[in-house]
Amino acid sequence: RAPRIALVGATGAVGETLIRLIEDRAFRYREIHLLASPRSSGRTLHVDGVAHPVSPVDTFDFADADLAFFSAGTDVSRKWAPEAAARGALVIDNTNAFRMDPRTPLVVPQVNADLLARRPASGIVANPNCSTIPLVRLLRPVEDRWGLRKVVVSTYQAASGRGHSGTAELREATRAALADPADAGPQAEFRPTLAFNVVPFIDELLDSGFTMEEQKMLQESRKILDLPHLDVTTTCVRVPVLNSHSEAAWVECDDSVDRAELVARLGALPEVTVHDREVPGAFPTPRTVTEADHVHVGRVRVSPHDPRGFWLWVVADNLRIGAALNALQIAEELVARGTL
Numbered sequence: 414r415a416p417r418i419a420l421v422g423a424t425g426a427v428g429e430t431l432i433r434l435i436e437d438r439a440f441r442y443r444e445i446h447l448l449a450s451p452r453s454s455g456r457t458l459h460v461d462g463v464a465h466p467v468s469p470v471d472t473f474d475f476a477d478a479d480l481a482f483f484s485a486g487t488d489v490s491r492k493w494a495p496e497a498a499a500r501g502a503l504v505i506d507n508t509n510a511f512r513m514d515p516r517t518p519l520v521v522p523q524v525n526a527d528l529l530a531r532r533p534a535s536g537i538v539a540n541p542n543c544s545t546i547p548l549v550r551l552l553r554p555v556e557d558r559w560g561l562r563k564v565v566v567s568t569y570q571a572a573s574g575r576g577h578s579g580t581a582e583l584r585e586a587t588r589a590a591l592a593d594p595a596d597a598g599p600q601a602e603f604r605p606t607l608a609f610n611v612v613p614f615i616d617e618l619l620d621s622g623f624t625m626e627e628q629k630m631l632q633e634s635r636k637i638l639d640l641p642h643l644d645v646t647t648t649c650v651r652v653p654v655l656n657s658h659s660e661a662a663w664v665e666c667d668d669s670v671d672r673a674e675l676v677a678r679l680g681a682l683p684e685v686t687v688h689d690r691e692v693p694g695a696f697p698t699p700r701t702v703t704e705a706d707h708v709h710v711g712r713v714r715v716s717p718h719d720p721r722g723f724w725l726w727v728v729a730d731n732l733r734i735g736a737a738l739n740a741l742q743i744a745e746e747l748v749a750r751g752t753l
């Protein structure tokens with residue numbers, strides 16, 4: 414029987430994207446319950462043409478759901494996801510709350526879907542961070558063929574990583590700066606202002622000097638790829654782009670890499686588009702990619718000095734690939750494997 418779904422965070426950017434994907438991919442459900450924090454509930458949203466009220470999460474009985482998606486922030490997940498799992502729902506959590514919990518699998522279906530063959534001990538499957546997902550999808554075949562030694566990444570992350578309030582603030586700050594270059598505009602989400610700026614700071618600062626976003630990319634890549642000693646080091650940067658994160662990745666391998674083989678292997682991955690098949694040196698950008706459900710790769714450069722190292726330029730829709738689509742593909746796998 415098709416599952417009964419609870420969707421916590423239905424009014425947020427990821428929640429709304431998930432609703433569109435449920436419709437577009439014809440994900441089957443018996444009931445759908447739209448939930449949000451008390452502050453964001455009270456609205457009505459449509460799913461498959463049917464109007465549903467958005468109810469407060471704290472009044473919902475999760476015994477009425479077989480599958481619960483959470484994307485309402487880490488605090489909401491910490492408070493309600495274990496309760497949902499205890500009441501019998503299988504949780505797919507899009508926050509940082511349980512990603513490193515050993516009882517919780519951290520899943521990118523194109524990489525480690527085998528972990529979905531049974532219900533996890535915690536009752537929760539964690540969805541990785543938006544910058545980690547496209548990266549590990551590309552690193553898996555590289556590890557298998559050439560062996561990974563080290564990965565150095567700079568990210569160029571869009572305002573939508575902070576949800577609707579992030580994109581609204583970028584628009585407003587841009588308008589303010591166009592009217593008066595000295596006006597920084599609102600700075601609730603991004604400080605200093607993101608308008609006509611780049612900001613090398615995402616999430617909180619850790620004692621190590623790295624940010625939490627940078628630490629997530631290291632720890633999550635190790636867990637998903639099952640390479641606990643992999644060296645992944647990152648500088649995460651917010652850029653004035655509305656949607657889609659980009660990454661410049663320098664990858665060092667054990668063995669020499671043949672560029673043509675690398676392009677062929679990456680291009681053969683499911684839902685990956687390599688942009689230099691016809692035009693070597695071609696590149697994707699957040700504004701120009703057309704297939705939102707693909708990871709886009711370009712600027713593939715093997716080092717002429719040491720062919721064990723190469724560069725990739727990567728663009729992926731952070732709300733879809735990096736969040737809602739990955740979560741829904743986890744759900745599709747759980748259904749296909751009979752775990753749900």
Ligand code: 2RA
Nearest residue numbers: 542543570574575615
């Ligand atoms: C960001 N990584 O881009 C976050 C969203 N998960 O801010």
